[in-house]
Amino acid sequence: MPVPHFYHWFLKHRMTTRPFFEARQLACIRDDRVLFSGLDIQVHGGQVLLIEGPNGSGKTSLLRILTGLRNPDEGELYWCGTAVLELAALFYQDVAYVGHMNGMKDDLSASENLKFTQSLATATLSIDEGLHKVGLDGYQDTPIRYLSAGQRRRLALARLLCTKKRLWILDEPFTSLDKASIMLFESYIEDHVATGGIAIMTSHHDTGLPDHIVQKIELRS
Amino acid sequence: MTTPSLFNAFLSVVRRDLILAYRHRAELINPLAFFVMVVTLFPLAVGADVELLRRIAPGVIWVAALLASLLSMDALFRSDFEDGSLELMVMTPHPLSILVLAKVTAHWLLSGMPLLLITPLLAAMFDLQADVIGVLLTTLVLGTPVLSLIGAIAVALTVGLRKGGVLLAILVLPLYVPVLIFASGAVDSATAGLPVSGQLYMMCAMLFLAITLTPWPTAAALRMSLS
Amino acid sequence: MLPWLTALMLALLAYGLYGGLVLAPADYQQGDSFRIIYVHVPAAWMSMFIYMMMAVSGAIGLIWHIKLAEIVSICSAPIGASFTLLALITGSLWGKPMWGTWWVWDARLTSELILLFLYLGVIGLYNAIEDKRTASRSVAILALVGVVNIPIIHYSVEWWSSLHQGPTVTKFAKPSIHIDMLIPLLVMAVAFKVYYVIALLLRSRNELVQREQGGRWLDDILEEK
Numbered sequence: 001m002p003v004p005h006f007y008h009w010f011l012k013h014r015m016t017t018r019p020f021f022e023a024r025q026l027a028c029i030r031d032d033r034v035l036f037s038g039l040d041i042q043v044h045g046g047q048v049l050l051i052e053g054p055n056g057s058g059k060t061s062l063l064r065i066l067t068g069l070r071n072p073d074e075g076e077l078y079w080c081g082t083a084v085l086e087l088a089a090l091f092y093q094d095v096a097y098v099g100h101m102n103g104m105k106d107d108l109s110a111s112e113n114l115k116f117t118q119s120l121a122t123a124t125l126s127i128d129e130g131l132h133k134v135g136l137d138g139y140q141d142t143p144i145r146y147l148s149a150g151q152r153r154r155l156a157l158a159r160l161l162c163t164k165k166r167l168w169i170l171d172e173p174f175t176s177l178d179k180a181s182i183m184l185f186e187s188y189i190e191d192h193v194a195t196g197g198i199a200i201m202t203s204h205h206d207t208g209l210p211d212h213i214v215q216k217i218e219l220r221s
Numbered sequence: 222m223t224t225p226s227l228f229n230a231f232l233s234v235v236r237r238d239l240i241l242a243y244r245h246r247a248e249l250i251n252p253l254a255f256f257v258m259v260v261t262l263f264p265l266a267v268g269a270d271v272e273l274l275r276r277i278a279p280g281v282i283w284v285a286a287l288l289a290s291l292l293s294m295d296a297l298f299r300s301d302f303e304d305g306s307l308e309l310m311v312m313t314p315h316p317l318s319i320l321v322l323a324k325v326t327a328h329w330l331l332s333g334m335p336l337l338l339i340t341p342l343l344a345a346m347f348d349l350q351a352d353v354i355g356v357l358l359t360t361l362v363l364g365t366p367v368l369s370l371i372g373a374i375a376v377a378l379t380v381g382l383r384k385g386g387v388l389l390a391i392l393v394l395p396l397y398v399p400v401l402i403f404a405s406g407a408v409d410s411a412t413a414g415l416p417v418s419g420q421l422y423m424m425c426a427m428l429f430l431a432i433t434l435t436p437w438p439t440a441a442a443l444r445m446s447l448s
Numbered sequence: 449m450l451p452w453l454t455a456l457m458l459a460l461l462a463y464g465l466y467g468g469l470v471l472a473p474a475d476y477q478q479g480d481s482f483r484i485i486y487v488h489v490p491a492a493w494m495s496m497f498i499y500m501m502m503a504v505s506g507a508i509g510l511i512w513h514i515k516l517a518e519i520v521s522i523c524s525a526p527i528g529a530s531f532t533l534l535a536l537i538t539g540s541l542w543g544k545p546m547w548g549t550w551w552v553w554d555a556r557l558t559s560e561l562i563l564l565f566l567y568l569g570v571i572g573l574y575n576a577i578e579d580k581r582t583a584s585r586s587v588a589i590l591a592l593v594g595v596v597n598i599p600i601i602h603y604s605v606e607w608w609s610s611l612h613q614g615p616t617v618t619k620f621a622k623p624s625i626h627i628d629m630l631i632p633l634l635v636m637a638v639a640f641k642v643y644y645v646i647a648l649l650l651r652s653r654n655e656l657v658q659r660e661q662g663g664r665w666l667d668d669i670l671e672e673k
Contacts, residue, residue: 069308070448093314101305106246108237119233120313132583143244240555318453374593378586382576392573392590395565399604427600434596438589441510445586 001209019094019166020080021066021198027074028061035061036219038075045166045196048189048209052202052218059202060100063171066105066200067097077166079122093122098173102156106145110136110155113131113144114162121163130162131155133188135181149176157185160192170201183208230315231323238327252293253335259285260343271348278347279357281407283364286336287397291390292367293332294372297324298380298443308447317357317443318436325366325373325436333365349412356411356421360404363424370431371396377442455648460639464632488538490637491531492556494644495563497600498528502570503595506588516652518584519659521591522574527569527644543661555609561604566594578633580659 002065016196020043020132035058038140043049051059064070066077068084068091077084079137084091104113111127118127131137134154144152153176174182186208189199207214225380242249261279264274301324316379340361344354375392379385407420451561464486509518538552551557552661570587615616 044391064448066229067312069444089314089316092312095312097308097312099305099308101303101308103235103305103309105241105300105304105306107241112240114236116233116237117309120230173340224523236481276531367639374589378590379576384576388569388572388576391565392569395569395601396593398562399597399600402604402608412519423604438593445582445589 013054019196020078021167021200022078022081023075025075026062026065026072026077028065028070029073029085030058030061031196032172039075039217041066041214043198043200045198046193046213047198048193048214049198049217050207050209050214051200051219052101052216059219060171061114063099063169063200063202067095067169068092069097094166095169096121096163097169097171098156098160099171100175102152104144104152105155107143109141109143110147111140113155114158117159118162121165123162124164124178124182125162127162129160134158135159135184148181150178150181152208153177154181157188160186166197168197168199168201170199172202172204174203174205227315227319227399230313231319234310234323235327235330236321239325239330239343240329242327249331249335252289252332253291253339254337256285256289257339260346261287264347268447274347275349275412278344279353279405281347282340282357283360283401283405283408286361286365287394287401289366290332290334290368290372291393293328294369294393295386295389297328297373297376298363302380302446308430311444311447316333317440321377321436321443322432322438324368325439328373329366329369333361333369333387336365345414353408353411356417359421359426360407363421363428363440364400364404367400367424367427367431368397370435371400373434373439374442375447377439379446380443381446400424403405403427450646453642453649457639457642457646460635460642464639466632484538484542486632486636488542489633489639491535491538492560493562493637495528495532495535497522497641498531498644499563499566499591499598500595502528503588503591506584510585510588510592515581515659516656518576518581518588519652519655520648522584522587522653523648524566524644525574525587527647527651529564529571531640531644532560532564532567536564551607555584555602555606558609559598559605562601562605563598566598566652570594595638607645615631 018099021041022043023039023041025037026041028035028038039062041049051062053059062072065072068077075185079091079094105116108116110131114127114130125133128137128140131140136151136154136158139147139151144155147155153173157173173185177185182205189201190209190213193199267273267277298307301310311317313320314354320427335356340358341354344357348429349357372389372393375389375396378392379389382388403420403423407417407424410417410420488642502521505517505524506521508514509521536557539560543552543557552573570590573590574583574587
């Protein structure tokens with residue numbers, strides 16, 4: 001754990017500066033295959049980073065490296081100028097991740113799932129408000145095994161709205177969502193970056209996000 | 222708008238696991254039934270000689286408890302791993318080792334505690350004296366959490382594997398040896414009317430060692446299984 | 449370097465065996481059958497030593513992310529397991545004339561057996577995980593847990609055996625050993641250590657080549673040859 005004075009410095013720092021996420025010289029090797037190497041990334045508050053590339057080009061691996069779940073074979077991550085390795089758990093005060101799997105318990109109700117998420121992070125909206133924003137009013141007490149795939153995905157994305165995180169990392173967030181929900185979520189992503197947040201995402205669909213906030217990188221296979 | 226305290230995070234993990242288990246309460250009975258059945262098999266195998274049964278009872282009950290604990294262990298992180306909630310648990314500002322401890326606590330409440338409740342009954346079937354039953358229960362109270370804590374390390378190492386089951390047993394059982402020795406030793410001494418405080422102190426020491434030390438390797442192993 | 453080491457090992461082994469089997473006086477209690485000690489005891493020492501090596505290099509690999517340490521760690525496991533098995537077999541061969549039975553639940557034999565189980569766990573885990581880097585790091589964690597546990601297991605087994613066995617075992621407590629017996633024993637121990645180094649080098653080389661398939665420096669070396 002970091003020493004207290006470092007902690008306070010970090011808190012002050014993160015209040016006064018715009019967030020800033022950087023990856024230097026990342027490399028990822030899987031099954032003796034180099035997926036990418038020498039990859040540099042810089043994203044500032046107010047930007048969306050869109051990672052593009054064909055299947056198997058390492059998009060998910062890259063996202064998992066950026067979340068810190070996977071160690072890069074080379075390179076390092078920096079959050080607001082400090083190495084993520086040094087920040088350790090502090091980094092996760094700022095990161096929200098929605099991966100391939102929703103990370104929800106089928107046997108818990110929608111509100112129980114969100115409540116659990118909030119109990120491990122800083123809450124912003126109330127559960128009911130969060131469910132309302134993703135159009136799941138009235139599903140509070142339904143075990144989510146009875147929800148459709150799209151509804152479950154919306155619930156997973158509701159996690160982003162219910163907790164205060166500045167860096168969103170989203171792996172194919174719009175899987176199994178209908179057009180209306182995709183538009184809705186793109187507006188939430190816009191709101192998020194408009195207030196200084198960062199979103200990093202992969203997506204097969206063309207996004208309707210305005211060009212001036214989107215930065216793209218392309219992975220080749 | 223502050224991040225919830227570590228203690229609250231611990232409690233909410235425990236609460237979540239207990240709720241989940243309650244929704245599947247039919248499955249709770251399985252390790253318990255297994256425990257009772259293994260214990261029942263012994264008289265059938267070695268004969269109903271009361272003297273002999275009384276002598277082997279502590280060993281039998283402890284070996285059965287060990288196997289039952291092993292059996293239920295595999296489920297500790299499995300479902301969280303499969304639906305992705307484990308990833309999210311790793312990505313919280315809280316130390317993973319504490320959350321691991323919470324999960325093990327919940328697991329012990331669900332799989333270790335019931336064994337304690339049924340043991341007096343089994344002990345009576347083996348004609349153990351009341352004070353010996355008391356010692357047996359004490360060793361179970363002190364010992365089964367150690368089993369869960371040590372087992373968690375091996376479960377964390379094997380959770381990403383498809384064929385983890387047998388491997389888990391190979392990894393875990395050698396590490397269970399000291400608990401088994403001291404626990405059944407204590408009960409043996411009690412049967413012989415000898416003092417048992419030495420063994421019980423040893424078991425206390427092992428319990429505290431396990432609580433303080435095992436969450437770290439478990440957390441590290443989980444991170445590794447996720448990467 | 450390998451040929452030199454091999455020569456050294458053969459020389460040490462030859463001297464150790466000659467000294468042990470021919471020169472050393474027969475034990476007044478156990479006669480000639482005690483001579484198996486020259487294989488049994490060094491093998492038992494090695495089994496512990498290699499486990500320590502495995503854990504230490506595993507820890508180095510974990511902390512500093514040094515690939516070579518990971519490889520040394522995992523390559524030690526099968527060698528250590530073989531020594532453990534050797535110690536068990538020779539122990540039981542020794543036990544037959546001494547105790548009149550192949551197996552006695554003696555404290556040392558039992559802990560050696562558990563050590564073998566620990567080795568098997570390590571090897572099993574390594575083979576079960578497909579990604580070899582993850583595998584060696586997982587194995588390192590397991591080995592470290594094992595190292596913390598070995599003393600606990602050892603003392604608990606010792607305590608257990610003193611509880612369950614009569615004093616028959618204690619007469620095998622080491623009588624102070626004669627110097628003529630001791631020297632070949634130590635020589636044998638060194639010979640075994642050299643063997644470990646040789647086996648380790650060979651195995652590590654294989655493992656390294658296998659892992660670095662496609663690495664450029666490897667191609668360079670191979671082309672030179």
